Amino acid sequence: MKLDIFCLGILLERNYSGYEIHKVINTTLAHLRQASFGALYPALNRLQAKEFISSEAITEDHLNDGLGKKVFAITDKGRAHFKAEIKKITAAEVVNSDFLSALHFSNNLTPIEVSTLVDERLADLQKEQRRLLRLPTKEVSEGQRFAIRYTLSQISAAVTFLKGEGRAIQTLMSKQH
Amino acid sequence: MKLDIFCLGILLERNYSGYEIHKVINTTLAHLRQASFGALYPALNRLQAKEFISSEAITEDHLNDGLGKKVFAITDKGRAHFKAEIKKITAAEVVNSDFLSALHFSNNLTPIEVSTLVDERLADLQKEQRRLLRLPTKEVSEGQRFAIRYTLSQISAAVTFLKGEGRAIQTLMSKQH
DNA sequence: TTAGGCATGTAAGGCGTTACATGATTAA
DNA sequence: TTAATCATGTAACGCCTTACATGCCTAA
Numbered sequence: 001m002k003l004d005i006f007c008l009g010i011l012l013e014r015n016y017s018g019y020e021i022h023k024v025i026n027t028t029l030a031h032l033r034q035a036s037f038g039a040l041y042p043a044l045n046r047l048q049a050k051e052f053i054s055s056e057a058i059t060e061d062h063l064n065d066g067l068g069k070k071v072f073a074i075t076d077k078g079r080a081h082f083k084a085e086i087k088k089i090t091a092a093e094v095v096n097s098d099f100l101s102a103l104h105f106s107n108n109l110t111p112i113e114v115s116t117l118v119d120e121r122l123a124d125l126q127k128e129q130r131r132l133l134r135l136p137t138k139e140v141s142e143g144q145r146f147a148i149r150y151t152l153s154q155i156s157a158a159v160t161f162l163k164g165e166g167r168a169i170q171t172l173m174s175k176q177h
Numbered sequence: 178m179k180l181d182i183f184c185l186g187i188l189l190e191r192n193y194s195g196y197e198i199h200k201v202i203n204t205t206l207a208h209l210r211q212a213s214f215g216a217l218y219p220a221l222n223r224l225q226a227k228e229f230i231s232s233e234a235i236t237e238d239h240l241n242d243g244l245g246k247k248v249f250a251i252t253d254k255g256r257a258h259f260k261a262e263i264k265k266i267t268a269a270e271v272v273n274s275d276f277l278s279a280l281h282f283s284n285n286l287t288p289i290e291v292s293t294l295v296d297e298r299l300a301d302l303q304k305e306q307r308r309l310l311r312l313p314t315k316e317v318s319e320g321q322r323f324a325i326r327y328t329l330s331q332i333s334a335a336v337t338f339l340k341g342e343g344r345a346i347q348t349l350m351s352k353q354h
Numbered sequence: 355t356t357a358g359g360c361a362t363g364t365a366a367g368g369c370g371t372t373a374c375a376t377g378a379t380t381a382a
Numbered sequence: 383t384t385a386a387t388c389a390t391g392t393a394a395c396g397c398c399t400t401a402c403a404t405g406c407c408t409a410a
């Protein structure tokens with residue numbers, strides 16, 4: 001899902017400034033995707049150029065140079081565009097895992113490097129698990145709860161696997177050396 | 178992990194042509210990443226320019242225009258580069274799920290569209306599960322087995338979740354309409 | 355007063371995909 | 383002979399990250 005469309009989806013809920021959208025994506029929606037400012041601001045400007053969103057300047061200064069806080073609202077045209085685009089999404093997922101690739105080639109790593117990698121991944125997973133568990137479950141849609149629970153089940157399986165087999169690989173790797 | 182480095186890792190095992198590397202990545206290593214020809218051939222040419230790999234022409238014709246089958250072999254310089262690069266990999270993973278994003282915003286979809294999406298994802302997961310189970314477990318390194326088993330455990334958890342809660346969401350979505 | 359968060363934006367570059375272009379070999 | 387698979391490559395474009403540039407507001 002392109003960032004442009006993702007932003008429209010967020011603005012469906014309520015109005016946001018660009019800075020706020022960045023925060024929402026990278027904190028409460030971090031299980032779906034990430035977004036940097038360098039991608040986000042041009043995306044919002046494209047959406048506005050296509051009249052999918054409208055903006056209202058909040059701070060009075062810098063109106064000419066485009067700076068100062070702006071709050072965006074989705075337009076009817078934007079809502080229609082979002083509904084059309086989300087229907088095009090298929091179940092196909094793109095895989096690209098540095099962690100698994102490193103482990104696949106792990107006979108080029110020392111047992112210590114492997115176990116560090118596994119431990120770091122475990123720590124990241126548990127941090128993400130805590131984040132998701134802190135998220136509000138009231139006042140969110142069924143679909144939002146679904147995405148959270150799905151991710152939690154994936155994390156849970158990964159943690160279990162790494163705690164079990166992750167420990168075992170360190171012993172096995174040691175024997176190869 | 179950049180495609181260049183990934184290719185070096187594959188060539189560590191044995192010599193391959195570009196076409197064969199493409200096949201290996203997109204079939205037996207599909208749980209790690211994908212690669213298109215448009216990315217692969219320039220990557221191999223870059224690696225050769227840096228003397229990380231060497232090539233031997235197999236077919237005698239088209240030697241001048243760069244066409245005709247070539248088989249690549251990793252050099253000592255390439256081996257050293259790979260070992261240095263794989264050590265740099267951290268446990269951080271990038272998330273970007275169209276499937277989950279669509280479900281997050283699924284109040285803009287009909288119950289039928291949601292259930293189609295879930296069913297397609299389930300079919301994809303089960304197809305991938307069968308592929309991984311058919312993969313040889315002998316003659317592969319401990320790390321390779323680890324990556325396969327990790328992915329299988331993730332798929333297994335996803336299938337269980339979608340079969341259980343995935344059915345439930347269809348009922349819940351219907352009530353919202 | 356200074357560090358950190360709020361706020362917007364541009365420029366360069368990285369890494370990839372899709373589509374196109376070409377041609378050989380092999381099995382039905 | 384024809385379709386599929388083998389085989390290599392380029393060009394255009396998409397979408398993103400990192401780094402840079404600027405400046406305000408607020409609480410310790």
